Amino acid sequence: MERQKTYKILTLLLLMQWAFVQILSQYPSFIEKYYSNGLYLYISKFMRLILGWLPFSFGDLIYIALIVVILYSIFKLFKKKKIALKTAFFKIGALASILFFVFHLNWGLNYLRPSLSSHLKIDNKPYTDEELITFTKKLIHKTNQIHYSITNNDTILIQKNISKKEIREYSFEAYKQLATIYPQFKHQTSSLKNSLFSVPLTYMGFAGYLNPVTNEAQVNYLIPKNSYPATVCHELAHQIGIAPESEANFVSYLATKHSKNPFFNYAGSTMALRYCLADIYRKQPAQFELLKKELNKGILKDLKESQEFWQSYQNWSEKYFKLFYDSFLKANKQKDGIKGYSKMVTLLINYYNIEEHQL
Incomplete structure (x- = not known):
């Protein structure tokens, strides 16, 4: 009783x-x-x-x-x-x-908490198609440069001789470097681990998550290595209190961008490029095809490999898990739900505009 x-x-x-x-x-x-x-x-x-x-x-x-x-x-x-x-x-x-x-x-x-854009004094204004294309062209040029600096050949897929464990360890160095520019992103005390649910996570279409009970950052150890640094830095952003997905992606971009490791630079740049190209593809498919031709062939191979990885795990249940997560985000005051990921492009372009066009 x-x-x-x-x-x-x-x-x-x-x-x-x-x-x-x-x-x-x-x-x-x-x-x-x-x-x-x-x-x-x-x-x-x-x-x-x-x-x-x-x-x-x-x-x-x-x-x-x-x-x-x-x-x-x-x-x-x-x-x-x-x-x-x-x-x-x-x-x-x-x-x-x-x-x-x-x-x-x-x-x-x-x-x-207040939005990251207000915290960093970044405009939150909608971007024009012209701004999107201009920024994407600059980002393609920068990504091509980083790719070539690693491979010395624009047709080669990056095969970095570094383990995922080493990537997880180096990610904290990336945040230390970021904190010298933005002290609010200071990260202390490691708690970053491979998820025990990596296989089901992949079938659900997720690369990682933060456990809100234990504050452990979990990463799907099955995902391709070339996108692994950006995913790790994304989960670390959640760990320091950046909740919205678009903002965690943006902080991940900043951490990888300011890293002294070219492989991290490449991972962050290609992550940002995916969001921009996806946005252009939705709005102007013909322009997307033109921009795709400007990418190094090695980068195209990388993007294709990543796409094939996720497609190989696609199944009927993924949309239901994504629907559940969409509802979860909306219940937590993220009115755009899972579509909020696209706000990453807004942050990127407005940040680019105030940073004197420095990628």
Whole structure:
């Protein structure tokens, strides 16, 4: 009886927590000062200190345990001759209440902070097709230069003799270099790991994620090596409190751009190029074909290899996982959902305009 009462109280608290978050969302400056640059810094550092040294993902083990508990509870529920729907409702509500609280306390409130564009004083104005094409041409030229500096041959696919473990280690050097320019992106204490769910992640179409409970950055170890540095830096951006996907991509671009490692420069530049070319393809397919011809053949081989990798794992379930993630983002005040990834191009072009056209 006492347990049933606890379930009811926790379910009621879920509604109160939701209402409280809605109120907090109206005060992004408060979140920025007291949570993102206050409480969160201590929570995230503490979690990385106690779990970062583990060679495996503790957060993934929590997920596995949670899945087992949920499946077992469902099994027990249907095994009973009479299903107590009311009891089941409050049990689910209690679990959801605990998860809601831990998620927002440990990381989720970062969704409510002011936008990165306002923080870095970057305009958020829509770009014209002309600006998009001009920027993409500059980016193609820069990417070609980086590619040639590594291969000394514009037709060769980059085959870098570096392990993914070394890439993960070097990513922190990239953030140290970025912090000399933007101190707000300072990253301390490593907690970056391969995901135990890399195979299912690939089938779902995801390259990585941050565990909001343990603050461990998880990377899909199956993804192609040439895009691995940008993915790692993307997850590290989440780890320092950059929540929206487009903003995490942009910080990843900045980290790889300012890195002293040409391989990181290349990974970040090709990531940005993919977003720009995809945007042009949607708007002007003929212009896309013209721009594609300006790329080094070695880069085209790289882009094709990446596309073939993801296509080889495409399946019927991917769209449902993407739909779920889209709903998750919208529930966390990301009104554009998964389409928010395209805001990366807006950040890139407006940043390019204020940085005196320096790529």
